[in-house]
Amino acid sequence: MNYDDKNIFAKILRGEIPTKTVYEDEYALxxxxxxxxxxxxxxxxxxxxxxSAADFGATASPEEITGFYRAVSHVAKQLGVEDSGYxxxxxxGPDSQQMVPHFxxxxxxxxxxxxxxxxSD
Ligand code: 5GP
Numbered sequence: 001m002n003y004d005d006k007n008i009f010a011k012i013l014r015g016e017i018p019t020k021t022v023y024e025d026e027y028a029l030x031x032x033x034x035x036x037x038x039x040x041x042x043x044x045x046x047x048x049x050x051x052s053a054a055d056f057g058a059t060a061s062p063e064e065i066t067g068f069y070r071a072v073s074h075v076a077k078q079l080g081v082e083d084s085g086y087x088x089x090x091x092x093g094p095d096s097q098q099m100v101p102h103f104x105x106x107x108x109x110x111x112x113x114x115x116x117x118x119x120s121d
Contacts, residue, residue, distance in 0.1 A: 001101065003049040009102035013047065023075045027067030030075045030107075039110030040079050040086065044072050050103040053090040072105050081109035087116065 004010070011017045013029060022042055023030040033041040046068045050056040056065070076082050086109030091098035 001051050001055075003051050003055075004101055005049070007100055007102050009043075009045050009100050009104060010049070013045070013102075023071065023078060025067070025071055027064055028071035030071065033106065037106075038108040038113070040081055040108065042075060042079060042107045043104045044068070044075055044107065045102055045104045051101050052092045052098065052103050053105075054092050056103045072107065076107055076109070079107065079109070081107070084109065086110075087113060 008017065012019050012031065019031040021029065021031055023044075026047065028044055028046055030042050030044045033043050046056060046060065046064060048056075048060060048064055050060060056068070060068075072088060076086050076088075079086075086107055089106040089108065090104065
């Protein structure tokens with residue numbers, strides 16, 4: 001899948017859509033999810049043009065990968081959920097219902113969550 005420069009997170013990175021910046025460095029930008037699913041729900045995105053976690057893992061430079069995941073850990077600590085625990089999720093492709101085709105990690109926390117691997121009823 002080719003990267004679409006018109007996706008909503010590309011527009012946020014270019015400053016065309018306003019958001020509240022939680023954290024930013026040369027590798028990553030973090031901002032609140034517009035439709036939070038937990039008391040803490042922050043999205044962390046790389047600055048580079050990557051469609052998904054699969055694309056990022058396969059094609060980003062080691063510096064970008066390290067910088068991005070360091071930013072995710074930093075944001076979780078900054079949000080105060082490092083000790084209480086949190087969940088990181090990234091949806092990849094249609095079966096996961098990935099909605100925005102720019103790689104992003106969801107950081108979810110601030111309350112007790114059900115076990116993600118529990119079988120559905
Ligand atoms: P996905 O399903 O692709 O993993 O998640 C995309 C996430 O982006 C969703 O949780 C959705 O609420 C969030 N989102 C969609 N549009 C916007 C937006 O314009 N601003 C922000 N802050 N979040 C958005």
